[in-house]
Amino acid sequence: MMLDSPNFLRLWACLLPLWLAPLAARATPASTPVPDAIEAEVSENFFHIEPGYNGSSIVLFGSVDRDKLRGKPFDVAVTVRGPVNPITVWKKGRHAGLWINSESLAFEAVPNFYAVLSTKPAGEIAPLEERKAHGIGLEALALRPRDTNSAAAPEEFQQALIRLKQSSGLFLEQSKGAIEFLGSRLFRAHVYLPASAGAGLYRAEFYIYQNGKIVGETGADIQLSKVGIEHQLSAGAHDFPWLYGAAAVIIAALTGGGASLVFRKT
Amino acid sequence: MHVYLPIADIPVNLLLMLALGGIVGFLSGMFGVGGGFLMTPMLIFAGVPSAVAVATGANPLIASSITGTIAQYRRKNVDVKLGLYLLAGGAAGALLGVQIVSLLRRAGQFDLAVSLLYVVFMSVVGGIMFIESLRAITSQQGSKPQSARRREQRGWVHALPFRTRFKASKLYISALPPIGLGILVGLLSGVMGVGGGFVMVPILIYVLRVPTSLAIGTSLFQVIFVSAITTVLQAVWNHTVDIALAAMLMVGGVLGAQAGAAAGQRLRAEQLRLLLAILVLGVGLRLLADLFVPAGIYSLSRGAS
Numbered sequence: 001m002m003l004d005s006p007n008f009l010r011l012w013a014c015l016l017p018l019w020l021a022p023l024a025a026r027a028t029p030a031s032t033p034v035p036d037a038i039e040a041e042v043s044e045n046f047f048h049i050e051p052g053y054n055g056s057s058i059v060l061f062g063s064v065d066r067d068k069l070r071g072k073p074f075d076v077a078v079t080v081r082g083p084v085n086p087i088t089v090w091k092k093g094r095h096a097g098l099w100i101n102s103e104s105l106a107f108e109a110v111p112n113f114y115a116v117l118s119t120k121p122a123g124e125i126a127p128l129e130e131r132k133a134h135g136i137g138l139e140a141l142a143l144r145p146r147d148t149n150s151a152a153a154p155e156e157f158q159q160a161l162i163r164l165k166q167s168s169g170l171f172l173e174q175s176k177g178a179i180e181f182l183g184s185r186l187f188r189a190h191v192y193l194p195a196s197a198g199a200g201l202y203r204a205e206f207y208i209y210q211n212g213k214i215v216g217e218t219g220a221d222i223q224l225s226k227v228g229i230e231h232q233l234s235a236g237a238h239d240f241p242w243l244y245g246a247a248a249v250i251i252a253a254l255t256g257g258g259a260s261l262v263f264r265k266t
Numbered sequence: 267m268h269v270y271l272p273i274a275d276i277p278v279n280l281l282l283m284l285a286l287g288g289i290v291g292f293l294s295g296m297f298g299v300g301g302g303f304l305m306t307p308m309l310i311f312a313g314v315p316s317a318v319a320v321a322t323g324a325n326p327l328i329a330s331s332i333t334g335t336i337a338q339y340r341r342k343n344v345d346v347k348l349g350l351y352l353l354a355g356g357a358a359g360a361l362l363g364v365q366i367v368s369l370l371r372r373a374g375q376f377d378l379a380v381s382l383l384y385v386v387f388m389s390v391v392g393g394i395m396f397i398e399s400l401r402a403i404t405s406q407q408g409s410k411p412q413s414a415r416r417r418e419q420r421g422w423v424h425a426l427p428f429r430t431r432f433k434a435s436k437l438y439i440s441a442l443p444p445i446g447l448g449i450l451v452g453l454l455s456g457v458m459g460v461g462g463g464f465v466m467v468p469i470l471i472y473v474l475r476v477p478t479s480l481a482i483g484t485s486l487f488q489v490i491f492v493s494a495i496t497t498v499l500q501a502v503w504n505h506t507v508d509i510a511l512a513a514m515l516m517v518g519g520v521l522g523a524q525a526g527a528a529a530g531q532r533l534r535a536e537q538l539r540l541l542l543a544i545l546v547l548g549v550g551l552r553l554l555a556d557l558f559v560p561a562g563i564y565s566l567s568r569g570a571s
Contacts, residue, residue, distance in 0.1 A: 053270040054277045085568065090374050092563045099560045101374045160564035195270060195277045226272065233272040237505050245501030248325050248509050249494045252516055256332030259520035
């Protein structure tokens with residue numbers, strides 16, 4: 001689907017009376033939710049992991065109805081996050097000169113991939129407390145640390161987790177130039193999902209902020225799934241482990257036996 | 267060109283994996299012994315998660331040890347009876363090893379255990395190979411050093427009960443040392459993803475006094491089965507065998523083994539053995555350095571333990 005400008009002009013024309021009506025009526029506070037202030041989609045809802053898979057490029061696009069926002073300044077934030085799993089963070093300690101994993105903290109709900117793109121740095125769009133509800137910005141993520149007797153602060157482990165995820169390209173936060181406006185309404189953003197992000201359900205969320213409050217939001221699902229041989233092998237390894245192991249042995253035996261037959265003649 | 271690994275969940279470079287299998291196959295074709303102990307650390311350096319590297323490392327060894335055993339069997343260099351005794355121990359050891367892997371993974375100490383084992387074995391094996399090859403190169407002009415000493419010594423191995431005759435190896439020894447050796451090698455196979463030839467062959471030669479040619483053939487014979495058992499157990503217990511990765515390594519491996527066998531007949535083995543020793547020591551040192559100067563204090567593991 002392409003959103004071209006003539007369509008938007010027509011839409012804008014249709015909405016003209018609606019736009020005029022509130023002006024005549026009363027002035028409402030800017031933070032009141034504005035229905036349909038944002039409409040958005042992702043370039044593709046389904047991505048397939050095939051043998052040659054090496055990451056996906058996701059284009060996120062949408063439009064902001066400036067009229068419904070009464071022309072007042074606003075910010076757009078987009079998050080893409082996917083398969084949530086428990087993850088344990090290990091901290092090495094020095095024992096007899098060797099660095100050995102000695103402390104750990106498990107987090108219950110860590111998205112394997114998390115990206116936040118916004119028109120301004122997340123901290124400038126809204127205060128931290130406000131962003132925590134939707135997890136907008138790396139420091140606003142609720143990763144749910146487990147109760148621990150460890151002396152070390154959970155924040156220390158959480159920061160380490162975020163740093164490690166960032167360095168492997170699985171957590172990212174971008175603002176400068178991350179959301180590109182094409183004209184006054186239409187915007188476009190781009191997220192690269194590295195291959196190591198893995199199969200699962202991802203969700204793109206789009207938010208409009210005014211005066212530090214969300215006034216509009218929408219979202220779209222992105223399904224990344226293994227197909228064909230990738231799916232069969234991955235499912236087989238878990239569903240039929242004995243058969244899978246036997247297959248691995250037989251393939252190797254045939255390869256070895258075949259090689260001695262082939263190379264004996266030459 | 268990249269191939270997405272269905273179990274490791276990462277893409278790897280096809281040519282790199284073929285080359286890696288090829289190098290390991292080349293070494294085993296040339297020296298007759300393993301090379302599997304280089305596979306797992308190289309896979310880990312290439313970014314494969316250690317659990318997948320260890321579980322998958324044993325799988326291609328089945329292919330290369332079958333090829334090797336067939337060649338050795340034609341030259342009557344396999345003591346099948348001794349191999350079966352080693353195998354009995356090997357099966358038990360592999361079973362134990364795979365469960366130790368599960369346990370260590372849950373405790374978060376698996377990477378450490380694998381690194382430590384590799385550091386120890388690679389410095390010992392690399393060091394011995396380095397000294398032996400240096401000695402061989404320097405003493406090439408002179409006469410061969412002492413080799414008659416071997417058969418005269420009757421160590422503790424010969425004092426044990428349950429004596430059994432191993433005809434092909436011309437041995438009449440207790441059945442316990444072969445079984446014990448098998449358990450040790452099976453354990454290593456399960457925990458480190460190696461065939462264990464690099465540990466088994468020296469022990470067969472120096473401790474059990476098996477003739478060198480038979481030691482290599484018999485070790486290859488039992489590596490087939492221990493690797494097969496390890497592969498199945500890893501698949502069932504840990505779900506970490508990556509068939510796609512194994513297939514690439516295996517294809518590289520059988521081609522490399524042929525090239526290695528051909529090259530071994532033309533090239534000077536001592537100098538190559540010295541190079542291999544340096545390579546082994548280098549990999550061992552790199553792993554050792556990681557233990558003392560880690561890349562980072564924090565690391566992540568899947569799941570909540």
